[in-house]
Amino acid sequence: MKKKRKLKKGAFLLALVLILGIAGITVYFTYDLFLTDNSPQEQEKSALEKLEDQGIKPVSKENFVNEANTLLSKGYTPDEINQIYEYMSDKNILAILDAPYKDLKEFYKISNFEFSKLERYISYQENNNVSMQDAVTQVNLNLDEKFYETIETISDPDAVTVLVNKSHALPSDYVPSNLVSIPSYPNYQIREEAVTDFENLLAAAKLENVFIIPYSTYRSYDKQNKLYNNYLNRDPVEVVDTYSARPGHSEHQTGLALDVRSSTLSDNLTDEDYEWMLNNSYKYGFIIRYPKGHSEITGYQEEPWHLRYIGIEHATKVHELGITYDEYYDLYLTSH
16 A cells, blocks of 8 residues: 555656646746736836836836826926925825825925925915925924914923924923932932033033023923913913913923023023023033024023023034024924
């Protein structure tokens, strides 16, 4: 019985080899014919050549042919399609593919453009005497709405570059895990990342006869809530909102903000000390968070005394660009 099984098995294997051999020859000629006339590779190549003949530059992207043809069918010209793929993010391209034709010529080179906000940009630009670039940035900051109208809860409050403002709120239970006392002022706490640079700032200032003292650093959510409500007992809410943050919206809760004063004043900087701070604080990672002339962006009156730590690299760029941190964050730290 075993011998017969072996013979049958051997015959089966021999037959299988012969079949595969014949099939191999057949497949070879079939594949060669298919590749020459109808293969997906050849079809893709032909489609790309047709797009190139129309002036569309090929892009190394899966499904590019289908996308480009979809854009053509919507009425986009080859030049417009080239601009879309050169400047637009993948997120924007997907949105454009799902919408009717839109004239985007003013937006191609605006890096923080978001297609979903197109109508808001146009409306804001028409109603305000600003460039389209400024319209895009300011709408992204929700400045076409009332302050506190749209609020997003911050998902990464530990980030040194975290943006806290009237549309970005910290969780009510957030407390920085690495608060440390400032060595020269042990009654005040800030985040560990900022303490050495702040000490260096104080030392550099003293060398130029500028004497700076911190008087308000980390504040908890509850402390900010009490402070804000105390102000409401004195002023109406629309006034309080120009000089005090609502709970959850204060940078002090991050442990990265400090209010400082000149040694000769109780709660402010002299003009000379403020000038020094404007020209030097960025070297140590700090910016004047609410500078003069930018209340329409920040939502707050000028606060010469309010420092915010964002690290030397980013502080230097904010200083060089001469813009608020809100604008900088949207332009350079947000993925659009």
